Amino acid sequence: MQKTVFITGATAGFGKAMAERYAREGWKLVLTGRRQERLDELKEALAPAPVHTLNFDVRDRASCREAVGSLPAEFAAIDVLVNNAGLALGIEPAQDCDLDEWECMVDTNIKGLLYITRAILPGMVERDRGHVVNLGSVAGTYPYPGGNTYGGTKAFVNQFSKNLLADLLGTRLRVTNIEPGLCETEFSVVRFRGDKSKADTVYQGTEPIRPEDIAEAVYWATTLPAHVNINSMEIMPVDQAFAPFAINRR
Incomplete structure (x- = not known):
């Protein structure tokens, strides 16, 4: 049976890489985004994979x-939902941030x-099959200024992911x-409000992970045997680790 994946924020980054990964394996794809022209370009690039854009x-x-x-x-029975749409805005301290x-x-x-x-979960429950993949971040566990x-x-x-699993x-x-x-x-680039030169400094001198790395991890997790669930997965480049506790010395 040909399966269907629904990916939000599919026009760039992780979402685009995941769309390409699933398309190579013959899945049906529902791809969402705010930029219709990018959705159209992606649909054309993924042909002949069956793609429906929203x-x-x-x-x-x-x-x-x-x-x-x-x-x-033909696209309504979602097997895998990937909640990928998300963003960060700004890096200022809380007292200076824009509400x-x-x-x-x-x-x-x-x-x-x-x-x-x-919107999608009730159908999955009714069919008694489905996989919800949420794109979190190591920032949800480890704080930084x-x-x-x-x-x-x-x-x-x-x-929410953990509680959702408990409900199911x-x-x-x-x-x-x-x-x-x-x-x-x-x-x-989004975080620094379009300033690409500033965004580039984040990755300077490092070999960061690539969208394709995350796409591979998501595809792997969703194609394991049906009795296996990957609760969570932290993925960092070798060039990233954990800092010591910050101490302010007066």
């Missing part, structure tokens, strides 16, 4: 419900994930939280 903003609750409800019959940017991160990283999950709200949203993703006990559904570390995508 152009909407995951922050809009009604749009999420309508988009999922509009799926053609609009905080709200944007909460609306995208938390509410958007909730809206899409709630300027990570305030972004880290908080990813801590939510971690806890007794079904054959699976839930996985993927937690990437330093990875070079458009992530830092």
